[in-house]
Amino acid sequence: MIPALLTTAPTPASGPQDLSPILVPSLILVAIILVAWGVLAAVRRRLRGADAQQAAGAFTLQELRQLRDEGTLSQEQFDRAKASVLGAGDESEGPNSA
Secondary structure, eight states: OHHHHHHHSOOOOOSOOOOHHHHHHHHHHHHHHHHHHHHHHHHHHHHHHHHHHHHHTOOOHHHHHHHHHHTSSOHHHHHHHHHHHHHHHHHHTOTTOO
16 A cells, blocks of 8 residues: 555656746745834834833832822831932933033
8 A cells, every 4th residue: 555655646847847926925925024023123122111211210209208198108218219219310310410
């Protein structure tokens, strides 16, 4: 039975084959994949930038005051956090801000 299957297998056609029906759609598919990859990379870069900006300004003074008023933060903790927030703002202006 196995020899019968081997003898009935189609043999490749000899001579040049026309690859254009496969080549053009393949190139289009590769181009689409490359464009999609570029768009995804740009979106990821933008989202990471937004996350970094949100992390830098995690608390505002108003939020710290609210936490102090609710009793979540002690006055000492509030003072340290306030100094940290205000100090972070001073550092962002640069070394020659005076």
